[in-house]
Amino acid sequence: MDAVKPWLVVVVAVVVAAPARARAQSEPHAPPAPAADAASGSDDDSSAGEGSGTTLVDTAAFEQRLAQAEQLLRNSQPIVTLGGYVDLGYFVPRGNNGAGYVEDFGHQLFPAYGNFGWVFLGDILAPAVNSRGEVADLGDAPGVDRYDSINSRGAPGFIANEINLTLRSALTPTALVTASLNFTPRTGNGFNLGDVFDADIAQIEWLPTDSQRTSIFVGKTDSVLGIEYRDRKSDKRFGITPSLMARYTTGTALGVKIRSKFGSTDWLVFAAALTNGSNTVEMWHFYDEIDSNAGKTASGRLSVRLPLPFWLELGASGSYGAQDRATDTAHPMWFVGGDMLAHIGGHVDLKAEFLKGSADGEASQGVYGLRLHGGGYLEVDAMLTSSFGLIGRGEYRDALVWLGAERAYLTKGWRATGGVRWVATTRAVFKAEYLRNGQYGRIPNIADDVFTTSLVVGF
Amino acid sequence: MKKDEATTMRLILASAVGIAVMVSFAPLASWAPAAHAAPADAGGNADVVRLQSDVDRLKQDLRDQRQLIFQLMQAEQQRYDVILKYLQAGGGPGEGAPAFPPPPSPASISKSAAGGGEGREAGSGGAGRESATVSGHVRTNGQPIGEVYVYIDGLRTAPVHGHTLEIKQRDKQFAPRVAVVPLGTRVIFPNQDTVIHNVFSQSPGNSFDLGSVKGGETSAPVVLLKSGPVEIFCNIHSKMRSDLLVVPNGHWTRVAADGSFQIAGVPLGTRKVVLWSPTLKPTSQQVEVTAKGGTATFASEAIGLHPHLNKRGQAYGSYDD
Numbered sequence: 001m002d003a004v005k006p007w008l009v010v011v012v013a014v015v016v017a018a019p020a021r022a023r024a025q026s027e028p029h030a031p032p033a034p035a036a037d038a039a040s041g042s043d044d045d046s047s048a049g050e051g052s053g054t055t056l057v058d059t060a061a062f063e064q065r066l067a068q069a070e071q072l073l074r075n076s077q078p079i080v081t082l083g084g085y086v087d088l089g090y091f092v093p094r095g096n097n098g099a100g101y102v103e104d105f106g107h108q109l110f111p112a113y114g115n116f117g118w119v120f121l122g123d124i125l126a127p128a129v130n131s132r133g134e135v136a137d138l139g140d141a142p143g144v145d146r147y148d149s150i151n152s153r154g155a156p157g158f159i160a161n162e163i164n165l166t167l168r169s170a171l172t173p174t175a176l177v178t179a180s181l182n183f184t185p186r187t188g189n190g191f192n193l194g195d196v197f198d199a200d201i202a203q204i205e206w207l208p209t210d211s212q213r214t215s216i217f218v219g220k221t222d223s224v225l226g227i228e229y230r231d232r233k234s235d236k237r238f239g240i241t242p243s244l245m246a247r248y249t250t251g252t253a254l255g256v257k258i259r260s261k262f263g264s265t266d267w268l269v270f271a272a273a274l275t276n277g278s279n280t281v282e283m284w285h286f287y288d289e290i291d292s293n294a295g296k297t298a299s300g301r302l303s304v305r306l307p308l309p310f311w312l313e314l315g316a317s318g319s320y321g322a323q324d325r326a327t328d329t330a331h332p333m334w335f336v337g338g339d340m341l342a343h344i345g346g347h348v349d350l351k352a353e354f355l356k357g358s359a360d361g362e363a364s365q366g367v368y369g370l371r372l373h374g375g376g377y378l379e380v381d382a383m384l385t386s387s388f389g390l391i392g393r394g395e396y397r398d399a400l401v402w403l404g405a406e407r408a409y410l411t412k413g414w415r416a417t418g419g420v421r422w423v424a425t426t427r428a429v430f431k432a433e434y435l436r437n438g439q440y441g442r443i444p445n446i447a448d449d450v451f452t453t454s455l456v457v458g459f
Numbered sequence: 460m461k462k463d464e465a466t467t468m469r470l471i472l473a474s475a476v477g478i479a480v481m482v483s484f485a486p487l488a489s490w491a492p493a494a495h496a497a498p499a500d501a502g503g504n505a506d507v508v509r510l511q512s513d514v515d516r517l518k519q520d521l522r523d524q525r526q527l528i529f530q531l532m533q534a535e536q537q538r539y540d541v542i543l544k545y546l547q548a549g550g551g552p553g554e555g556a557p558a559f560p561p562p563p564s565p566a567s568i569s570k571s572a573a574g575g576g577e578g579r580e581a582g583s584g585g586a587g588r589e590s591a592t593v594s595g596h597v598r599t600n601g602q603p604i605g606e607v608y609v610y611i612d613g614l615r616t617a618p619v620h621g622h623t624l625e626i627k628q629r630d631k632q633f634a635p636r637v638a639v640v641p642l643g644t645r646v647i648f649p650n651q652d653t654v655i656h657n658v659f660s661q662s663p664g665n666s667f668d669l670g671s672v673k674g675g676e677t678s679a680p681v682v683l684l685k686s687g688p689v690e691i692f693c694n695i696h697s698k699m700r701s702d703l704l705v706v707p708n709g710h711w712t713r714v715a716a717d718g719s720f721q722i723a724g725v726p727l728g729t730r731k732v733v734l735w736s737p738t739l740k741p742t743s744q745q746v747e748v749t750a751k752g753g754t755a756t757f758a759s760e761a762i763g764l765h766p767h768l769n770k771r772g773q774a775y776g777s778y779d780d
Contacts, residue, residue: 063664063685070666077771170773207774212766215777222778230778259777346630347653383653386675426655426671 080169082459087161087234089454091129091136095447097154098136100126100437101409102446109442116408118142123397123413125284126437127448128241130161131234132184133281136450143407149186149196149283160185161454162234166201174207180233198282200252213266217257220289223279224257224271224301225249225317226353227339238349238381239391239419240433240454245355245375248335251281254289255296265305269315272300277324278333285368285401286333286359288324295322295329303339311343323359325367333359333370349381363404373398381421389421391433398441412441427458590724591748593710593732595755597718602761606637607736608704609720609755610711612743614730618643618684625649626691626701628656633691633701637737642686642707649677657694659770665689665705668770688735692767697775700764702737725753738763 096102101122107114109121120141127136129150138148150159163183170176180201186194203219223229225248231237232250242250255275262268276291279299303315318336322329337355344350354376361369377395384390395415402408419433432453439445597607619641627634629651640646648658650672658678659668664685669678683689686707693699704711714720714734722732725748732755733743740760746753769775 067663070661070663073666074661074772081771168773170771173768173772174774176773176776205776207776210765212774217777261777343630383674386650386653386673389653423673426673 080167082165082167084163084165085235085456085458086163087131087454087456089130089159089161089240089452090156091152091159091450091452092156093127093129093136093152093154094449094451095154096127097139098127098150098152098448098450099139099154100124100135100446100448101139101141102444103141104410109444110410113408113410115405116402117405118407120407120409121411121443122409122439122446122448123244123411123437124409125247126244126413126415126435127450128435129159129450129452130454131232131237131240131242132162132182133242133246133283134161141407147283149184149194151187164233164235171204174212176205178203178205200282213261215259217259217273220252220254221257221273221275222252223249224259224273224299225279225319225335226301226337226355227313227315227341227351228353229279234454234456235429235458238389238421239379239393239417240431240452241417241435241450243353243377243379243393244395244397244413244415245337245353245377247281247284248355248357248372249279249337249353251279251284251287253277253279253297267305267307269303270300272298274298275321278319278321278335280324286324286370291322292325292327293322293329297321297324297333310345311341313341315339315341323361323367326362326365328362331360331362331367333357335372337376347383349379351377351379351381353377361402361404363406366403369402371400373400375399383421387423389423391417391419391421393417396440410443412439412443414438414440429456430454431456589727589750591727591750591752592721592723593725593730593746593748593753593755594719594721595732595757597714597720597734597757597759599718599759602759604714604716604718604759605736605738607714607734607739607759608639608711609714609722609757610639610704610706610733610735611708611722611725612686612731612733613707614710614726615642615686615707616709623647623680624703627651628658628693628699631693631696631699633693633699636700637702639704639706639711639713640683641709642684642705644683644705645680646683646703647677647680648672650674655695656699657770658691659694660689660691661770662687662689668694688737688741690737690767692769694770695779697766697769697779700767704735734759 101120101124104110104113104119104121107119110119113119118141124138125133125135128134129136134149136150136152137154138146138151161184163185165181165183167179167181168176178201179199181197181199183197184195186196188194199220201220201222203217203221206216206218208214208216222232226245228243228246229250232242232246234240253273253275254277255273257271257273257275259269259271262270275297277288278286278297280286282289297319298321299317299319301315301317303313306312306314316336316338318334320332320334323331323333335355335357337353339354340350340352342350354374355372356374357370357372359368359370361367375395375397377393379391379393382390393416395417397411397413399411400408401411415438416436417433418436419431422430424430430453433451435450435452437446437448437450593611595609597604597609620643622641622643623645624638624640624647626638626646626648628648631652631654648656648669650656651674653674655671655673657669657671660666660681664687665681665683667681669681672678683703683705686705689703689705691701691703710722710725712720712722727748727750730746730748730753731743732746732753733741734757735741736759738761740762742757742760744755744757746755766774
């Protein structure tokens with residue numbers, strides 16, 4: 001028998017193959033075999049293509065390269081991460097030369113305070129222009145020489161509110177080091193630069209438990225009083241200005257702190273701190289970073305989250321310790337208050353705080369006394385769209401601050417704040433606020449309203 | 460990013476089709492020299508001309524396939540170039556970090572080359588298209604069974620194209636929190652909150668970092684090209700977590716409330732049955748699947764959801780949300 005001629009085999013092959021190809025081409029919309037088709041599964045062998053005798057693409061090699069790249073990425077994480085922001089603003093004081101108080105000349109309005117040399121009416125920190133709580137002007141109170149950081153004299157102006165630099169590093173995966181530095185360009189005086197920097201956070205946070213629900217802090221840390229301290233920085237704050245209570249609760253203090261969460265949903269949170277001084281803000285009369293006495297300040301907060309369809313957190317907090325700046329421990333200073341935080345529908349936040357406090361002061365040591373009869377605020381933050389939001393806040397403060405028989409500041413003030421927030425990008429937020437400051441209880445009206453804006457750009 | 464993905468997918472698709480054609484005509488290609496050698500007077504000039512034409516076309520197909528494979532490898536190289544640039548730029552995948560283009564799918568090519576996913580049964584006892592049902596039970600200690608899934612590992616089909624899963628970010632939570640998706644699924648992450656999120660995963664083979672995304676926006680899609688569990692987190696809000704199971708094939712099912720399960724159509728042979736849930740310790744069994752089926756029994760062991768680290772390998776700290 002003659003051998004089969006190769007060309008004949010080729011012809012047969014082409015004839016056989018052609019209809020198959022034609023069938024395939026005539027059914028372009030044939031559905032692919034479903035993944036669930038048992039027979040369509042081939043065993044997961046990375047040497048695919050082996051059967052043909054040629055490895056077209058080495059899957060295992062690709063996966064190995066990918067794994068190596070991912071590992072390289074993880075191992076090349078920087079030791080220190082830098083963050084922060086620039087906060088720029090423009091503010092317009094509406095009167096009283098930008099100051100928040102007036103003098104009761106001759107004790108005409110409040111003769112009951114005639115035992116003080118000077119009596120001032122109003123709130124020195126009411127006409128705030130930025131998230132630091134700096135006011136448009138500190139005024140010209142006699143008998144004191146204060147660092148008036150803005151000193152606008154009532155004129156509108158641009159301002160670099162704050163340049164913040166935050167550094168974070170991990171000693172271990174559960175031990176974090178954080179430092180926050182603020183730079184504030186301000187007017188110099190007498191050939192001195194007015195620019196200031198301060199370190200408001202310098203802490204180590206250690207999470208010793210597997211659950212990571214307990215943190216132990218050492219260093220200069222955030223307060224545990226109330227809730228406003230969480231939003232004290234301008235990149236966190238929904239609006240611009242702090243509340244009238246912020247001066248008592250949002251300062252950072254040196255010491256140790258512990259914070260623990262309990263319950264399956266962290267519905268109970270307990271925080272306690274032992275610090276050099278109080279959590280008043282640094283520029284206020286009552287702050288002392290490095291203590292002048294042996295008495296320390298203990299503070300704490302307990303909060304519960306109620307089992308409701310929306311987030312509702314209720315908290316109570318307080319502090320007690322030797323008065324800051326006093327050289328003895330004879331004069332305690334204390335604060336106590338309650339707070340509420342609600343997240344409603346993912347777009348609206350309700351925040352409220354109430355606070356009382358007291359400190360006797362010590363005139364011989366230049367230490368102010370305080371009677372905070374009460375103060376509080378209710379704030380509504382609402383995002384109308386993903387980029388545009390509104391803020392409204394109502395608040396009051398009833399307090400007497402004095403220094404021996406030399407001077408007294410009598411405050412019975414209220415404030416209504418309205419503002420807008422525009423999230424331009426993930427790193428740029430524009431905010432504007434109008435602060436309507438008012439008085440009650442026979443204190444004359446002081447024209448110290450403020451319009452202020454803020455552009456916060458993160459980096 | 461979308462353009463790169465589309466290009467890559469087109470290359471993959473073209474490669475798969477081309478390689479399938481090439482494999483179909485491989486016998487012809489092997490006979491081509493003989494055809495050239497055939498005497499011109501044996502079957503007529505017309506046949507020879509037609510054969511010559513077919514051979515030329517096959518050669519062109521081969522050249523095209525080589526070119527496509529070359530382009531595919533170039534695309535893969537580009538992907539690693541991006542990673543390299545990224546690392547050289549400082550490493551930290553933070554704000555403004557480039558999004559990695561998805562890797563090309565070598566699996567789809569290799570499987571196509573092997574016969575469109577039907578070619579080989581390397582597992583012991585393979586029996587072609589014969590299949591049976593694997594059934595079984597998951598024992599719990601009186602606890603509700605929750606979202607528990609069982610799937611057959613070791614069988615793989617080509618990655619799907621066009622399957623998309625949407626994982627929303629709403630009220631500082633992911634929705635859905637648990638899902639099972641086929642290999643090759645595209646996942647998009649619309650931020651429906653009013654706050655910024657930074658979605659990331661460091662699951663091997665499926666790692667990604669979408670960077671900061673403001674409310675109302677949706678980041679570029681992620682393509683899941685490796686089977687197995689994928690843990691997804693937010694770098695800003697530690698309580699946000701979503702667990703995906705990328706299944707390599709269609710052989711999976713959710714375990715019923717009474718702990719029972721059934722997976723039909725499992726090819727006969729020794730098969731690896733895997734139990735998966737975000738809250739259970741992963742476990743698997745080798746099951747002999749015969750014509751009568753196969754049986755697997757699991758004892759679940761709860762592990763809970765442990766806290767995770769952020770994308771930089773650090774704890775979130777006490778003041779997360």
